[in-house]
Amino acid sequence: MIGVAPPAYDPAAPTTATTLPVGAAATVRGYVAELFRRHRRAFLLLIGVNTVAVLASMVGPYLLGGLVERVSDGSRELYLGLTAGLFVLALAVQAVFVRQVRLRGAMLGERMLADLREDFLVRSVGLPPGVLERAGTGDLLSRITTDIDRLANAMREAVPQLAIGVVWALLLLGGLVVTAPPLAAAVLLAVPVLVIGCRWYFKRAPSGYRSEAAGYAAVAAALAETVDAGHTVEAHRLGARRVALSERRIKEWTAWERYTLWLRSVLFPVINAVHVIVLGSVLMVGGAFVLHGWIGVGQLTTGALLAQMLVDPVNLILRWYDEVQVAQVSLARLVGVRDIEPDAGDVSLAPDGRDVHADRVHFGYREGVDVLRKVSLEVAPGTRLALVGPSGAGKSTLGRLLAGIYAPRDGRITLGGAELSRMPAERVRSHVALVNQEHHVFVGSLRDNLLLARTGATDTELWAALGAVDADGWARALDDGLDTEVGSGGLALTPAQAQQIALARLVLADPHTLVLDEATSLLDPRAARHLERSLARVLDGRTVVAIAHRLHTAHDADVIAVVENGRISELGSHDDLVTADGAYAALWRSWHG
Template sequence: MIGVAPPAYDPAAPQSATTLPVGTPATVRDYVRELLRRHRTAFAVLMAVNATAVIASMVGPQLLGGLVEDLAAGERDLHIGRAVALFAVALAVQTAFVRMVRLRGAMLGERMLADLREDFLVRSVGLPPSVLERAGTGDLLSRITTDIDRLANAMREAVPQLAIGVVWTVLLLGALTVTAPPLGLAVLIALPVLVIGCRWYFRRAPSAYRSEAAGYAAVASSLTETVDAGRTIEAQRLGDRRTALSERRIREWTAWERYTLWLRSVLFPVINVTYSLITGSVLMIGGAFVLHGSMTVGELTTGALLAQMLVEPVGLILRWYDELQVAQVSLARLVGVREIEPDSADDTVAPGGREVRADEVRFGYRADSDVLHGVTMRVRPGTRLALVGPSGAGKSTLGRLLAGIYAPRTGTVTLGDAELARMPAERVREHVALVNQEHHVFVGSLRDNLLLARTSARDTELWAALSAVDADGWARALEDGLDTEVGSGGLALTPAQAQQIALARLVLADPHTLVLDEATSLLDPRAARHLERSLGRVLEGRTVVAIAHRLHTAHDADLIAVVEQGRISELGSHDELVAAGGAYAALWRSWHQ
């Protein structure tokens, strides 16, 4: 068979540091075995019910073969009425059990799919924050939507149907061998054609389907990024460039789509040829044995009918095995999160104080390029530290290290002499909280959104938290108050209101150290100033690391760190830095001009 060359780009799924990993075949097999162990009872019942249905389906060929045998022997009393009655009973049993097979197969598939969704969600939520930050939303979104959708049909249909097809084929081959052993040669004649064709196909299909899935993920990621950054793209006149990028990725994806379609267009004719070979070989070989007296006409009739019945289960296996090639890729992408090593954490590590220190910290998002270079700083408990500097200087990165989101490449970040990188994420969140300009309103009531921070909070505490961030005014004006449904399908909140909810969660969480990364950026300057003053009363006595471009935040801070090119170039109070006449003084003058 002559194949065509696949598209001229890397067929491997993305495996770079900026995407989540794809599961290895060993990981996929381990997970499939785990699923089967969980549902072994339901799977065993499905096989038993299916075997009963298949055995019942064999009654018809056996009865017909017996009638033909009696007729060939000259029998006049053929007992046709009894044969019809037995066939009717067998057909009724087969119908009932086939219905049970389909019902139990669908139920098993749905349960396995539910387990898969739950496992992926639980594992994704438990991923280290640094992994999710680096991977971005496009890859994770394509896995939890597109890959789940692709797997849905496979889990509901392919797995149960494939198991049914295997049992069906094995029982039919066994019956054929018992009824007329020479007719087994017919299967052997067709087998090489089927094996060669399937081997050719399945050597190419997995990598092609993997590349097709990766291509779609790239398309989804490009479109998501373009929509999210639409205003920036328009302002920078990048529309043509983004359109060209999307079109290129769509071309690459559709090229792989065409290639996988071509593979199927070769496989299916091979399968049809196999069917014809099986039927033709049975009739020719069986006819030769009948002529030589080694086989009766009745045995040939039964064997021919059983061989014809093989067409459906073999087609079922090949059809759903091909479906599983697509599903296997999606499954590998979903279980790939199981290969991510959890953060090296020690439950025994606990902070012995509240002082935050960074000692000779170096960090980069790529191994060959550091963003922070030897940063050393000390933040005493209750200090309000402001990180200022030009965009891209490393302020947000430093804030994430101080919040325990990232671990430094070299050096240490400690809280009370305990390394944040060695502490479990849950324990870090008990002491340090990060609030940035990104926010999310979950589907549910306003109360549910607030209780995420502290599930035991009473309504009076929820209203106090909303009041602390100046959100109680619009919240009390809602018709259902805290029971108002918000998020998708509910009340549409403005970005500023969503940010106030995020800050109210912060008040409820009550951490002693806060990292605020432009946490009031979505409010207008006057509202932001008023909110910061309100928060100032609530956050009295806490350690606060504030990252902002609005220098009035720095003016109110106890300590200011100027970050330039990944280093702290100045450190001191507002008055000290203005008097020094350095970078901060220049920023302050430009702010007031």
């Protein structure tokens, strides 16, 4: 049956559907070794209590073998009372330590799982923002949900159970060697069958499970993108196309599911055959040895019982090793973020001044397709620069480049003479901040949400920041003030209020250069205008790059840059550009009617 070809599946099923990498084997091994080093004491304690439990379980076969030996010799001194007492004592010790094995194993698994979750979160948050933006919703969701769920069972049970099974099997084999050495060789007759079957299975299983996980990620990505863009799909009548894509992804995923199921359907009969060979070889070889007088009946009894007991640890090892194969794929996807070089930058690089300069910048999201081309721009300290232009012209992309989120493909963007792409991310964030249209309210108090920007801020400073963005009115009306729980499970804030909290964080962070990408888009025009005037007082003296479709923002700016087709087509003040009667003047007339 091992020679049967795998069932037909679509060769187009993706082996990867991610932007974030899948961890290399060396990365996975290194992380597992690191986890064991962290929990070395707990792991050794688990091995210790498991050893006692297994040794206690071997007392019964040893006592029974001795009893059978004495009966076969015709001895009248059977010591039944002592034998029964020792057997009951061994059972009691085994029960106590088996409980400890389960308890210690569960504790070890939970601690390792907690470490894994925390490591993934910390590492992911530390990645450059541009990497996470390119990763895609489906990939991130599948890693943090499905892969964590798959790993949860492995961490809680598979790793501890594998350790238990290995120790169990080794001790039983050791006991077999000590009590009936000739029978230990009989057990080896099943080893070739087990090795061949397992090598066949585990040669195919990792790639199969990896493809299965990638297929699920592709399904999640297709469904998430369709739901997120539901209005666009409906408006452009793309429903049938998106359904066809989802069905194709599901078909590819289920093909890999069937393939991995087929692999298991081959492995399990092999395991059953191994159990039969082990017990049969021990009984037949042992029986022949007894007839020739090479071993006693008691040794055969003890050896047969120990061989039969090998069934459980072998099943345990293979069952949980199979689980680990599935988990290994998820673990590789989670620790894959470690293969991304950290954005350490040049720690010695620091800006000497506050002027921002873009020199012949090219940038694109895909190879060979540039969104920005030959963009050059100088922004003096304290300047209010407005980026305007039609949708899709590249305004937000240029804003992210000026904020240090992306690095240009060609050309340089500098802050105070220091190249932004070469500076450490933390240093960039201390000088430049980006506030866009996407705002998140974290679960916790209003105070905690604000302290994210500056952990040492006092309540007076928090209220001042809220006042600067016209949010102190509704915030003071809350029953618990700054202690009010917001976010999921707490007070549901409106999008406009969430936007004001994000802007209050900006005030608290106190960077000298700001990039505002439609930062007031969720407010109605009158409230947005009022808020921008309030912010103008707070932002006085700072360099501000504002990306907006509302041209009153451009009217108030010192300099306006018109972005068209990835280039800056016009640059100047509002009055100069209106007088020039070019692209900006046309936008202004259209906006004003």
